[in-house]
Amino acid sequence: MINQSNTIFLLTTKKNQYKVYRLNCDNTVKSLFVDVFNSSFKENITDYEEISFQLGYQLNEDEVWKIENFQIPEEILYAIENPDTPEAYTPIDETGNTADGYIIKSIFMSDLINGKPLIKFQRFEKSQILKRKKTAIIFKNNMFVKNNDFCLSILDVPDAIFYDNVFKFINYTNANKVLPLGAYYREATQEEIDAFKESSLFSLSDEDAFDKFALAHNVRGQIAKILDSDVLSKHSAAELKTIATNYDIVINVENDKIVIPKEKKDIKYFLTFLAEKIYKGPLSGKTLISSSTREKE
Numbered sequence: 001m002i003n004q005s006n007t008i009f010l011l012t013t014k015k016n017q018y019k020v021y022r023l024n025c026d027n028t029v030k031s032l033f034v035d036v037f038n039s040s041f042k043e044n045i046t047d048y049e050e051i052s053f054q055l056g057y058q059l060n061e062d063e064v065w066k067i068e069n070f071q072i073p074e075e076i077l078y079a080i081e082n083p084d085t086p087e088a089y090t091p092i093d094e095t096g097n098t099a100d101g102y103i104i105k106s107i108f109m110s111d112l113i114n115g116k117p118l119i120k121f122q123r124f125e126k127s128q129i130l131k132r133k134k135t136a137i138i139f140k141n142n143m144f145v146k147n148n149d150f151c152l153s154i155l156d157v158p159d160a161i162f163y164d165n166v167f168k169f170i171n172y173t174n175a176n177k178v179l180p181l182g183a184y185y186r187e188a189t190q191e192e193i194d195a196f197k198e199s200s201l202f203s204l205s206d207e208d209a210f211d212k213f214a215l216a217h218n219v220r221g222q223i224a225k226i227l228d229s230d231v232l233s234k235h236s237a238a239e240l241k242t243i244a245t246n247y248d249i250v251i252n253v254e255n256d257k258i259v260i261p262k263e264k265k266d267i268k269y270f271l272t273f274l275a276e277k278i279y280k281g282p283l284s285g286k287t288l289i290s291s292s293t294r295e296k297e
Helices: 027-037 074-081 172-178 190-197 207-217 220-229 237-245 264-274
Strands: 009-014 017-022 049-052 063-068 103-113 116-123 136-140 143-147 160-163 166-169 202-204 257-260 278-280 287-289
Touching (some): 009 074, 017 074, 027 103, 074 116, 103 172, 116 172, 160 172, 166 172, 190 207, 190 220, 207 264, 237 257
Parallel strands (some): 202 257
Antiparallel strands (some): 009 017, 009 103, 103 116, 278 287
16 A cells, blocks of 8 residues: 555656656645555456456456566666655746656656565646646635646546556556557557568558558557468468358458458458457357457466
8 A cells, every 4th residue: 555655756758768756745745646546447446357468459347457577667666765866856847847858757656565566657648737828816815816836736546556567557548658568569560561461362452542541540450460360371362261251251362362352341341350350149140340359368
């Protein structure tokens, strides 16, 4: 549990460099942060099933992502071990920048559990800096006075937790604002997309149509999943055509190559089929499409 004796830290960045600051505050503000970092990811849910982070799956209400063997920046670990070492955070202007040119990326607090650091993170958005574009007045000591103070707002729940080399979160976008997760999120590179289109298994009927669809619908993750599954090397064009008919997917084969369709709807179902997001309902026998899949652990 996070408590009043734990330090509030700010993780800041400048040109891909990290620096940790202490956030000096009174006991009232400290209590607000303690309450936030002791709360659950979601209200009224305390017990989560941990799911290994992977592409193509949307968490259920009571599930949480986990990334094992997660690498925490050394600057964070050093600050936790030496809490009096970091400088106190002092903004020099309304943007929240420090004198060294660092900007806030996330807020974190930590405690030792069985000799290991339990670190709880919360992302920091630019909107949490309350810029004074207009003259603001506040009610204080029974009168309104002008407020020129630099103000921050805080969010209600933590976005990520790190303990025993495991990083846990429920929202990739928010957790990625806490610490970069790109190394743990697999998306096809442009070179891989080009290789996918140029596969000996395919004949591309309209490359512009495919590129436009891929760009508009962000299918890099889906193509990465197809490539990683080795489905293209395990099956011939004729085999894939036969399997696809069982799921009401029409695949056109010419000269032993699958002709990648050019209509948006057909491209969508073609990639859905290759990514194994289409299945037969075990009870109804109906062909169903899933927007969320993961391997059974």
